[in-house]
Every structure is written in C-alpha cells, then in structure tokens.
Amino acid sequence: MKYLIIFACVLGAIFVEGQFVDEQDQNQEETDEYSDSGADCDCGQLYQPVCGQNEQTYPNACEAECNKESLQCEGTCPCPRSPSDSPTQSQTVCPVAIQKVCAENGKTYDNACEAENQDLGVQCEGECPCPGNAEENCPLCCTSRTPECQGQRVDCSQCSRK
Structure with missing residues (x-):
C-alpha cells in the first residue's frame, strides 16, 4: 500500500509538471507570434501607436522595429489614404x-x-x-455648381438663386 501511494504521488507530480511545461510552451508561442524577430526588446510601456507596412498596429515604434517592421504611418492602422486626411505641419x-x-x-x-x-x-x-x-x-x-460642391447635402431651399 505504501508503494502504491508513493507511485501515485510520483505519477501526479509528473502530470502536474507536464501541464506546467505545456503552459510555458503556449505562452512562449504567443510571445513569438507577436515578436517574429525573436529578439528581446525592452520597449517599455510607452503608448504611441504606429502602423507597420504589414497593416498591423504596434504600441510604439520600438515594438515595430523589434519586429523588423517598417513604419507606414504614425497612429493606428489603417493609415490615411490621402494627404488631406492627415494633419500637415501647418495644421494645429x-x-x-x-x-x-x-x-x-x-x-x-x-x-x-x-x-x-x-x-x-x-x-x-x-x-x-x-x-x-x-x-x-x-x-x-x-448658388454655384462647382465640382467641389457635388455630393454635398445642403438644403438650399432658403437660398435665392443668382
């Protein structure tokens, strides 16, 4: 009976250790999925999102560089499609x-x-x-039919036509 209890304890310990190893492997796979480079980057907790060329949003430029990803734009993905969609240097x-x-x-x-x-x-x-x-x-x-006015929904019933 004594040997049966010892055997059960050893078997239980092996099972628990196997579960722990499996969880560690799964956590490592999730980390590797985010960090393709495999490099240990210490990018801190700074949140200034950037969009990579792969259309993935990274929390900051350091994280993107750590993943060997070129930046497409600052901010979250998707990036603005035209220059008029993003602030210019003259804009406040x-x-x-x-x-x-x-x-x-x-x-x-x-x-x-x-x-x-x-x-x-x-x-x-x-x-x-x-x-x-x-x-x-x-x-x-x-009062005018210019191209930039097309498609705008403006109620002009009050306006006099010139």
Missing part, C-alpha cells in the same frame, strides 16, 4: 473639447480649431445653419 493639433461651430462652407465642426485647419472661417457658434439672414448663411454651393 486641436483640443478634444466640443464647442460646435458653423464654418463658411456650411458644415458643422466640433470646434473652431478644426474649421481653421481646413482653412475655413467660422460663420457662427453652434451647429449649421446659422440663425439670421438666410441669404448670408447659404454656402457657396447653393
């Missing part, structure tokens, strides 16, 4: 505060900074249309 990083304004183009922006980044002046505070004289508040698209 706008606050997240929402103080809606109606811009000269008849569109509502979250704040004056966002309108100014589009090279637009502010017609009034609040959502479009601005209160007051309908003629003054009509966007240019109401």
Whole structure:
C-alpha cells in the first residue's frame, strides 16, 4: 500500500509538471507570434501607436522595429489614404473639447480649431445653419455648381438663386 501511494504521488507530480511545461510552451508561442524577430526588446510601456507596412498596429515604434517592421504611418492602422486626411505641419493639433461651430462652407465642426485647419472661417457658434439672414448663411454651393460642391447635402431651399 505504501508503494502504491508513493507511485501515485510520483505519477501526479509528473502530470502536474507536464501541464506546467505545456503552459510555458503556449505562452512562449504567443510571445513569438507577436515578436517574429525573436529578439528581446525592452520597449517599455510607452503608448504611441504606429502602423507597420504589414497593416498591423504596434504600441510604439520600438515594438515595430523589434519586429523588423517598417513604419507606414504614425497612429493606428489603417493609415490615411490621402494627404488631406492627415494633419500637415501647418495644421494645429486641436483640443478634444466640443464647442460646435458653423464654418463658411456650411458644415458643422466640433470646434473652431478644426474649421481653421481646413482653412475655413467660422460663420457662427453652434451647429449649421446659422440663425439670421438666410441669404448670408447659404454656402457657396447653393448658388454655384462647382465640382467641389457635388455630393454635398445642403438644403438650399432658403437660398435665392443668382
């Protein structure tokens, strides 16, 4: 009976050790999946996301470099498709505060900074249309058929046709 108990304990220890080794192998596989290079990179906890050429978002440029991945753009994937989609050097990083304004183009922006980044002046505070004289508040698209106005949904029923 004594040998049977010892045998059961040894068998149990082998089983538990096997489970532990399997879990370690699985954790290592998950780590290798994220770090293809196999290099131990100490990139810290800084979160400034970047998008790699492989369309994968990395927490920071160090992590992308650690994975031998070239950067496509700063920020999360997907990257902006055209230069007008991303801020230029002349544009201001706008606050997240929402103080809606109606811009000269008849569109509502979250704040004056966002309108100014589009090279637009502010017609009034609040959502479009601005209160007051309908003629003054009509966007240019109401009175002209320019290519940049096509596809915009602007209610021009108040505007007089020139």
